[in-house]
Amino acid sequence: MNSVVEISQRARSAEQKAQRRQGLLDAAETYFLEVGYEAFSMAQLAKRAGVVKGTLYLYFKTREELFLTLYEQSLIRWGEVFTGYLSGSMTSKVYAKTLYSTALADGSFLPLLIRLEHVIEHNVSIPRLIMSKRVFIDQVEAIAHPTSTSLKLSKVQAIEVVKLMGVLLIGATRTDQGPSLDNEELPEDVQNLIASFSSEPLFVKNAVRLIEGIRAETTPDI
Amino acid sequence: MNSVVEISQRARSAEQKAQRRQGLLDAAETYFLEVGYEAFSMAQLAKRAGVVKGTLYLYFKTREELFLTLYEQSLIRWGEVFTGYLSGSMTSKVYAKTLYSTALADGSFLPLLIRLEHVIEHNVSIPRLIMSKRVFIDQVEAIAHPTSTSLKLSKVQAIEVVKLMGVLLIGATRTDQGPSLDNEELPEDVQNLIASFSSEPLFVKNAVRLIEGIRAETTPDI
DNA sequence: GGTTTGAAATGATCGGTGGTCAGTTATATA
DNA sequence: TATATAACTGACCACCGATCATTTCAAACC
Numbered sequence: 001m002n003s004v005v006e007i008s009q010r011a012r013s014a015e016q017k018a019q020r021r022q023g024l025l026d027a028a029e030t031y032f033l034e035v036g037y038e039a040f041s042m043a044q045l046a047k048r049a050g051v052v053k054g055t056l057y058l059y060f061k062t063r064e065e066l067f068l069t070l071y072e073q074s075l076i077r078w079g080e081v082f083t084g085y086l087s088g089s090m091t092s093k094v095y096a097k098t099l100y101s102t103a104l105a106d107g108s109f110l111p112l113l114i115r116l117e118h119v120i121e122h123n124v125s126i127p128r129l130i131m132s133k134r135v136f137i138d139q140v141e142a143i144a145h146p147t148s149t150s151l152k153l154s155k156v157q158a159i160e161v162v163k164l165m166g167v168l169l170i171g172a173t174r175t176d177q178g179p180s181l182d183n184e185e186l187p188e189d190v191q192n193l194i195a196s197f198s199s200e201p202l203f204v205k206n207a208v209r210l211i212e213g214i215r216a217e218t219t220p221d222i
Numbered sequence: 223m224n225s226v227v228e229i230s231q232r233a234r235s236a237e238q239k240a241q242r243r244q245g246l247l248d249a250a251e252t253y254f255l256e257v258g259y260e261a262f263s264m265a266q267l268a269k270r271a272g273v274v275k276g277t278l279y280l281y282f283k284t285r286e287e288l289f290l291t292l293y294e295q296s297l298i299r300w301g302e303v304f305t306g307y308l309s310g311s312m313t314s315k316v317y318a319k320t321l322y323s324t325a326l327a328d329g330s331f332l333p334l335l336i337r338l339e340h341v342i343e344h345n346v347s348i349p350r351l352i353m354s355k356r357v358f359i360d361q362v363e364a365i366a367h368p369t370s371t372s373l374k375l376s377k378v379q380a381i382e383v384v385k386l387m388g389v390l391l392i393g394a395t396r397t398d399q400g401p402s403l404d405n406e407e408l409p410e411d412v413q414n415l416i417a418s419f420s421s422e423p424l425f426v427k428n429a430v431r432l433i434e435g436i437r438a439e440t441t442p443d444i
Numbered sequence: 445g446g447t448t449t450g451a452a453a454t455g456a457t458c459g460g461t462g463g464t465c466a467g468t469t470a471t472a473t474a
Numbered sequence: 475t476a477t478a479t480a481a482c483t484g485a486c487c488a489c490c491g492a493t494c495a496t497t498t499c500a501a502a503c504c
Binding site: 231264275279 | 492493500501
């Protein structure tokens, strides 16, 4: 027997509906990876997913709620990959490099994270927003635990580190989100500027500074 | 005599055109401060500015180019305010607090900065983009000079600090850009989360860590 | 001072957007 | 096999950013 529940035409059971929803999300992510956030249109997604636009709105209240769901899934996915790389003991530099490379390797995570607060979270219901924040809290804790081990930090410090890495990641990878200017049509001064914002060293160097800063602040016993 | 050049109906001279352009920018900024980036529409702006939509496109090639111009003006304006507060000698903490409060006080600057690379810079011509990058370079240098004095850093270090402050500012003020959730309808765990991302201490504390990190790395003479 | 002229301003128009909803139809159940 | 239900459809809405042939005004010229 085929264990996959066929969705011949209509998803009736909760299981089928969940499956169809995930199918739409998968199509959305593939499409998103191709065209990016701004060029992403619900009509096009519907076409690619083989449904009609109205159907999308049975599964997602708004375009932004769809993206919020994609964000959550990418956050969880990245968290699993990243923590999978964490070992019992790491230098802050290796930790930072691992965090950076895994985050970038997931094509969806950063572009969605960057747009989270000022685009996606608007046009989403408050209850849905609360759900999403809880997913975030859970992920921070899930990542903080092995971080604490790897970096030999207290739990509180590890949580601070994980949150801070997010803050830095967003700031440091901004340049990557600009229009692609591979061409050498850029004058030298502008090329130098862009080079000085190269995200990998920018992130790693300052992640280390921050982690070591936190480590150095360990309060002596009263 | 009225020194203001009246624009009765049509701006003919270069001076009048510059004036009308600035008038449109002023109207745009006022409107932007009211409704934010996403709700801002060119048709509404036209109405408020007393022109027709097509006219806007005589002065700005695209919506994004208009915003890029607003961004540049806000960057320059903030830079002047901030450097005006810098004194001959400051602790890194006072420096960071001053930078933070002046940046936030300018209602336009941060919301535009946050959207710069991933929204505004797309849909702008390459030459215009190059112009804009040069404005940025100039501003970094203009701010780095008094920074170098205030924090007793080398020129190179001061430039790194200024660029880093931008990176951190964007990451640290993200939460402020989310939907306003003043209401106490939020459960405690989510309220705690939001509190833990409170941007002022987040920025100041880590700005200090980074500045002191840079200062500590002063290479000893070879 | 009347006429020419060219550019500033207009407004109708375009293709496309996110979102809605009355109506259609497949399917689980009785 | 008939019926009730809800998944799905597709036409429709208001609005968006952007375009461009046409109109209109003010400066330049004779």
